Every structure is written in structure tokens, then in C-alpha cells.
Amino acid sequence: MSREEIELKAEASSAAGNPENSELKMITFTLADKDYGIDIMQVKEISRMMEFTYIPNAPFYVRGVYNLRGEIISVIDLRLLFHLPVPEKEPAASDEDVENLIVLQFGDYYLGVVVDRVDKVCSVRAADVQPVHPLFSDISIKYINGLAHYDGRLYILLNVGLLADSESAGGFISAVSSSDTVKPVGHRTVAAPEAPVSDEGKGGALPVPEAGENDCETDSAEIPEGSFPESRSDSVGESDNEKSFAAFTEGLETFCGFYINDWNRQAIRDIFFRYIEENGSAPVFRTAVEYSQLMPFLNPQEESLWPNEYFDAVKSLNPDFSGKHFNVWSSWCGYGYDAYSVAAAFLSIDENLPLRVWATDDDLLKISMGPNLTVQNVDPATPLIDYVEETKSGFKFKKLLAEKLLFEYHSIENGNPFPKMKFIVAKGKISYYNKETAGKIIGELYAKSDSGSYIMTADYESLPESDFRLVYSGSIRIFQRI
Amino acid sequence: MRVEYVNPFVEAAFNTIKTVLGVDIVRGKLYLKDTSQPVLGVAVLVGLAGDVEGRVIFDMERETALKIASDMNGETLTEMDELVKATIMELGNMITATAVTRLQDLGFSFDLTPPVLFSGEKMELSNSGVEALIVPVDLPQGRLEINVAIRERI
Structure with missing residues (x-):
């Protein structure tokens, strides 16, 4: 690995005099072809590195952790944080995927930030740093300290202190530090107050003075609920379980393509914690087979006509048949x-x-069979028996029933050009979409239902209690919109 | 889009192109698309009305349009002139009309609007609330994308 390093001398004395005349040294760099600066006092070193270790369940802008000469530092990507385009690395340009990294220091902690290109070090008078107009920048205004003018160019001066703090609010450093992988730094050139890691301090509050609490709401919403709880000394066991749950759900995604979302989170949590109760330890599964032994619904079931239970469930609803x-x-x-x-x-x-x-x-092959579906067996105990007629190739559905059906080749992810529905069958598929798409689909199902409408789900799925009331629960569930 | 509509459009496109251009064609995989999408350069739009509402768009690059028009007219055309435009519109009209005739036989009632041709760069099409079936057709002259968006009147 190639690494070039600039050792930065700390010139702490200049800041002590008159703040109006004091000089501010900043390191400049570019993000998406725009110039930015960071106060040099917060920079430990500049480096080029690669192969960050991925941290599961971290916020989207976290690239991972990195071993910097024995110190584990967390690495975030400013371009991702500010939603700027990340340039494609040309594979031929360098033999390795090397990123430019500025290592920042906050008290005892190091934080690496990935930028496009590190430019130079320059000095500006502190008085020349001007406040920025809210409309000026692509990036969130609260990360900006001001605008500095130097050599005919304007530099956006970043408030990196806040950056570190939003990190801790997001739970990333707190999650890492609670497992003691980030150690206090012993040898430092910049004088900073000693901040030993106490039990109370494990929560990850960094000694960064500038940031107010109100500014910290950033990105905390990105964290899946419960994946990184505050780690306190009195709830260590619980937090371990939460971590195992996060790992468990990640395995579900990787091995089974099954995503945790608002519909299934509770049921999967119940299954997970029941397993812990029964076996004394968290499940560690490495194959889809292991997962499906615990959760049989992960096995793709062959499609079949409804059993009698479903018919009875629908009948018990006494649905409102008024309307055109x-x-x-x-x-x-x-x-x-x-x-x-x-x-x-x-x-x-x-x-x-x-x-x-x-x-x-959205499977054209399957749906094309719909209008002429032929089945081999029909349970004579179900109402279906009244709507089929036997042919040479099996049972076909009578026109009386078939003419009520409209088969559409349609992807639920796209807009749904349907009227409001009185009853929606939506079972067992939504977990196979990623979080973003699933959210969109849930919204779509909500938009297509009305007060009093029913939605049929699988037995491990549930709808938000604020809008839906569970009216049937068996091997399927039926919810009614309030 | 109702599955019953898919095949008539695909078959009509293939039979018509095969007959008119006399070339071998390769069908790409059919897929669905949300309707906001870029236009390649030349697009012919045929509207549908009746039991349904919707439209069919034949989308291709300018060079492809010129080559198809050249082959259909039996002469080399290099400019997007009236003849080229009329030829491409006619192709769209023929394919859509063939499909609609088939659908009439199956008991669906459709009407057509006269074809409209759009040409230009960096165009985008948007319909709200309808997804489109894309039928990609690979011809020796280039790629033609047939974009069918139909919904039931409700």
C-alpha cells in the first residue's frame, strides 16, 4: 500500500491573540469539483488508503473502519454525507483503489474523512471568513462555518466538529467505542484536555464543544430502529442481543433475500428472542437452510388454491357489499x-x-397463464368446487368466475392505476423488497385501500396499529383499515 | 396492462416488420417501466381509446429511422425529410392497427388516433399513473423500442 503523509505542525499559539487579526490555516480539498476547507487544527494527517473494513448497519455515509498504525479509526465519506456524486474510480489509473483521506482529531478520537482530492494548505485572516448565505451551497448549511477567500477562489469552510458530533448522534462511534475497539490516543502533538474513557463516557459523547444538541438530529433517522441502542453499563446483555439481532437480520438479507421492514419487524424479533429464551444464546446461522428451519415461511411455497380456513375467515368478516x-x-x-x-x-x-x-x-410467464389456469385438484369441501368444471387436462374455472378477473402484467413498484380496493390480498412478498422499495409499496397499498377495506397478509406480517385493526389471525391474517 | 394485450402487440410488431422490411429480427426481453423515460431521438405516438385509454410509442435513434425509411422506400435517405417522417409514422400506424385488429377479434374494442411523430434530442416522456410495457426489437438497422401503455377505463 502506498501512503504519503504530511506531518502537520501545530501552531496553537496564533489563536491566542486578537481573534480579529489571527490567522486561520486551512487544508483545502475538493468534493464534486467545489473547493472546501477544514481548520488545520483539527487535522491530524493526510493519507491515502484503501480497503476499509465494512461495518454492517452503519449509516450510509460510513465507509467503515481502518487500521491506522494500530489505531482503529472510523472512516466516513463526505461526498456520501452531503449527497454529492462519487466519481467512478478508473481501474487503470492506479493499481489499487486508493482514496484520499483526511484524518481529523477530536480529543481522543480520530475520524477519517474521504474526499475527492486534497489540494493545499493556506492561511486566511479569521476576519475574512464570511458567513454563508443559506441558498449558496449544495450541502447542508449547518455543516458550514463560513466562506473563506484565498487567491481568487472561494472556499467553503466546514464545521467538522459538528460532523464528528452527528457521527456520535448517529450511533456509529458509540457503537464502535462501546466494544472498546477505539482506544484513547496516548501520543499526541496537539495539547488537548485528557478525556479518559469512563463507564459513563462509553456512550460515545465526544469532547467537541461547538455542536449544540439541536443540530444533532441529522441522520439518526437513518438508523434502523433498535439496531444500535445507547450502550449503557446497566444494559449490556440487552445491547448484545440487539447486536446479534442486527447480525441475524443481515444474514436474513444476505442468505434469504428477506428484508426487515415495518410489516414484519415485530414477528421476526419475537422469533429471535423466543429462540434465545429456549436455547440460551442468539442464533448464528450461516445458510438459508438454517434460517428456514427456524422460519418455515422462508421456503418458497408452491402456489395453491385457498384452504377452507381462508374462506371461513373471509366469510366471518361480514364485508360491506354496498357500492357500485x-x-x-x-x-x-x-x-x-x-x-x-x-x-x-x-x-x-x-x-x-x-x-x-x-x-x-410482474412475472410475465406466470401471469400469462392466469386467464386460462387449469388445476389438477380442487378440494370439494371449499366453495371453489362450485366454480370449476372438469376437462381433459384438469379443472378449469367457469366463466361465471373467470369473467370477474382481470389479469394484468404489472409491477407493484410502478404506479398502480387501480380504483380503491375493498379487499387486498398481499401476503408474503413485501419482505423480499429492500427497505426503500418496501416503504413505497406499503404506501401504495395504503393509498389503494379505504376506511373499512381489508388487507390479507401472511401470519408473520402486521400493519401499523394506528391505521389498521387485526380482525382475523390464523395461518393468514386479515387487517381492517380504521 | 392486461396480459391479453401483450401478445397481439408483440406479434403485430414482428409480423409487420418482417413483412415490410424483409429482415430477421431478434426480440429482446419484455419488461415494465415507470413511464417517465428518455426518448432515443425519433418517436412515433399512436393514441388508443375505447374500452381502454393509452398509447403506443415507437422509439428509435435518428439513424435507425433513416435506415428503416431508406429500406422501406428502396432508396437511400439521409435527411429527416417529409418522406422519412411519413414512412416512420406509417410503420407505427401499421403495427398498431394490426394489433388492434387482433384485439377486436378477441372481443376488445379499441380506436386509434392518427400517428404523431416527435423528433429531437434529450426528450423525455411522462404519463402519470400508467406503466409501460417495453418490447425491444433488434433490427439490422438498429434498435426499435415499442412502448405500450394501456389502462382500463374505470
């Missing part, structure tokens, strides 16, 4: 088993119901 149309949406209907079943469920309650079932899926 009774619209039902079978999302992710696949070949259409759900769609035919839900249609039969409602028609068997009222055969004159003005029913319309919108059956959608």
Missing part, C-alpha cells in the same frame, strides 16, 4: 391461484356481487 363495484386486488398473484380463490370466496357469499378482481404480477 366491489373491487378486490390480488397483488403478486403469480399464476392466479389467489385471485380465483378470493373471487370464489366473495361470490360464494353473494352470487350477485358486482365483483371485480384485479390480479397483478
Whole structure:
């Protein structure tokens, strides 16, 4: 690994005099072709490095941690933090993926920030630093100390102290420091008050004076709920479990493509903590098979017509059949088993119901089979038996039922051009979308339902209590919108 | 989009292009797209009305349009003149009309609007609330994207 280093002499004396005339030395660098500066007093060194160690569940702008001559430092990417474009590395330009890094020092902690290019060191008079207009910059105004003019160019002076503090608010340093991987720095050239890590200090409060508490709300919302709780000495066991839960859910994503979201978080947590209760330790799974043994619903089940339980559940709802149309949406209907079943469920309650079932899926091969679906077996105990006729190739659905169905090749991620639905079948698929898409889809399902509408989910999924009331719970669940 | 509509459009496109241009074509994978999307350079739009509402767009690069028009007219055309535009619009019209005829046979009632041609650079198309089926067609003359967005009248 190649590394060039600039040793920076601390000239602490200049700041002691008249602040109006004092000189401010800043290191300048670029982010997305714009010039920025950081007060040199907060910079420990400049370095070029690569291969950061990835930290799971960290905020999006955290690149990982890095071993800097024995000190573990956390590394964040300013371009990601400020939502600026990150240039593609040309593989041929250097033999390795080397990033320019400025190592900042806050009391006992080091923090590495990745920038596009480190430029130079220059001095400006502190009096020449001007406040910045809120409209001026691409980046969040609260990170900006002011504008400095030097050699015909304007530099945006960053408030890195706040940066470190938003770090700790985001929980990253606190998470790392609580496991004692970040050690206090013993040898330093810049005089700073000694801040030994006490038990109380483990929470990660950094000795950074500038930042007010109100400024710290940044990015804390990015953290998944409960993944990095405040680590206090009295709740160490709990926090270990939370960490194992974070690792457990990450494995779920990696091995099973199953994401934790608002629909399933509670159920997965329950399963996880029940396992701990029963086995005395957190589950550590390394294969999809291990996961699906604990959670059988991870096994992709073959599509099938509804069992009697579902029909009874729908019947027990006593749905309101008033209105011109009774619209039902079978999302992710696949070949259409759900769609035919839900249609039969409602028609068997009222055969004159003005029913319309919108059956959608984004798998063209499957959905194309929908209009002419043939099944081999129909349980004679279910209402479906009244809506099929036997042919040479199996059971086909009678026109009476089939004409109520509308099969659409449609991806739920795109806009949904449907009317408001009285009943939505949405079970067992939403966890297979990443957090962002899942959020969008949940919003879409909400937008397509109405007060009094029902949504059918899998038994491990639940809807927010503020808007939905659980009205049936068995091997599926049905919620009613309040 | 209803699955019943997919095949008539795909078949109409392939049969028409094969007959008119006399070339072998390769069908790309069909997929869905949210409707806001860039236009390659030349786009022919045919509107649909009746039981449904929607439109079909035939989208291609300028060079592809010139080559297709040249082959259809049996002469080399190098400028986007009236003849080229009329030829490309006619191709769009033929494909859409063939598809709609097939759909009529299946019991769906559609009407067409006269084709409209757009050309220019860095254009983008937006419809709200309809997703589009994209049928990519690879021709020796270049790539043609058929973009079908239809929704039921409700």
C-alpha cells in the first residue's frame, strides 16, 4: 500500500491573540469539483488508503473502519454525507483503489474523512471568513462555518466538529467505542484536555464543544430502529442481543433475500428472542437452510388454491357489499391461484356481487397463464368446487368466475392505476423488497385501500396499529383499515 | 396492462416488420417501466381509446429511422425529410392497427388516433399513473423500442 503523509505542525499559539487579526490555516480539498476547507487544527494527517473494513448497519455515509498504525479509526465519506456524486474510480489509473483521506482529531478520537482530492494548505485572516448565505451551497448549511477567500477562489469552510458530533448522534462511534475497539490516543502533538474513557463516557459523547444538541438530529433517522441502542453499563446483555439481532437480520438479507421492514419487524424479533429464551444464546446461522428451519415461511411455497380456513375467515368478516363495484386486488398473484380463490370466496357469499378482481404480477410467464389456469385438484369441501368444471387436462374455472378477473402484467413498484380496493390480498412478498422499495409499496397499498377495506397478509406480517385493526389471525391474517 | 394485450402487440410488431422490411429480427426481453423515460431521438405516438385509454410509442435513434425509411422506400435517405417522417409514422400506424385488429377479434374494442411523430434530442416522456410495457426489437438497422401503455377505463 502506498501512503504519503504530511506531518502537520501545530501552531496553537496564533489563536491566542486578537481573534480579529489571527490567522486561520486551512487544508483545502475538493468534493464534486467545489473547493472546501477544514481548520488545520483539527487535522491530524493526510493519507491515502484503501480497503476499509465494512461495518454492517452503519449509516450510509460510513465507509467503515481502518487500521491506522494500530489505531482503529472510523472512516466516513463526505461526498456520501452531503449527497454529492462519487466519481467512478478508473481501474487503470492506479493499481489499487486508493482514496484520499483526511484524518481529523477530536480529543481522543480520530475520524477519517474521504474526499475527492486534497489540494493545499493556506492561511486566511479569521476576519475574512464570511458567513454563508443559506441558498449558496449544495450541502447542508449547518455543516458550514463560513466562506473563506484565498487567491481568487472561494472556499467553503466546514464545521467538522459538528460532523464528528452527528457521527456520535448517529450511533456509529458509540457503537464502535462501546466494544472498546477505539482506544484513547496516548501520543499526541496537539495539547488537548485528557478525556479518559469512563463507564459513563462509553456512550460515545465526544469532547467537541461547538455542536449544540439541536443540530444533532441529522441522520439518526437513518438508523434502523433498535439496531444500535445507547450502550449503557446497566444494559449490556440487552445491547448484545440487539447486536446479534442486527447480525441475524443481515444474514436474513444476505442468505434469504428477506428484508426487515415495518410489516414484519415485530414477528421476526419475537422469533429471535423466543429462540434465545429456549436455547440460551442468539442464533448464528450461516445458510438459508438454517434460517428456514427456524422460519418455515422462508421456503418458497408452491402456489395453491385457498384452504377452507381462508374462506371461513373471509366469510366471518361480514364485508360491506354496498357500492357500485366491489373491487378486490390480488397483488403478486403469480399464476392466479389467489385471485380465483378470493373471487370464489366473495361470490360464494353473494352470487350477485358486482365483483371485480384485479390480479397483478410482474412475472410475465406466470401471469400469462392466469386467464386460462387449469388445476389438477380442487378440494370439494371449499366453495371453489362450485366454480370449476372438469376437462381433459384438469379443472378449469367457469366463466361465471373467470369473467370477474382481470389479469394484468404489472409491477407493484410502478404506479398502480387501480380504483380503491375493498379487499387486498398481499401476503408474503413485501419482505423480499429492500427497505426503500418496501416503504413505497406499503404506501401504495395504503393509498389503494379505504376506511373499512381489508388487507390479507401472511401470519408473520402486521400493519401499523394506528391505521389498521387485526380482525382475523390464523395461518393468514386479515387487517381492517380504521 | 392486461396480459391479453401483450401478445397481439408483440406479434403485430414482428409480423409487420418482417413483412415490410424483409429482415430477421431478434426480440429482446419484455419488461415494465415507470413511464417517465428518455426518448432515443425519433418517436412515433399512436393514441388508443375505447374500452381502454393509452398509447403506443415507437422509439428509435435518428439513424435507425433513416435506415428503416431508406429500406422501406428502396432508396437511400439521409435527411429527416417529409418522406422519412411519413414512412416512420406509417410503420407505427401499421403495427398498431394490426394489433388492434387482433384485439377486436378477441372481443376488445379499441380506436386509434392518427400517428404523431416527435423528433429531437434529450426528450423525455411522462404519463402519470400508467406503466409501460417495453418490447425491444433488434433490427439490422438498429434498435426499435415499442412502448405500450394501456389502462382500463374505470
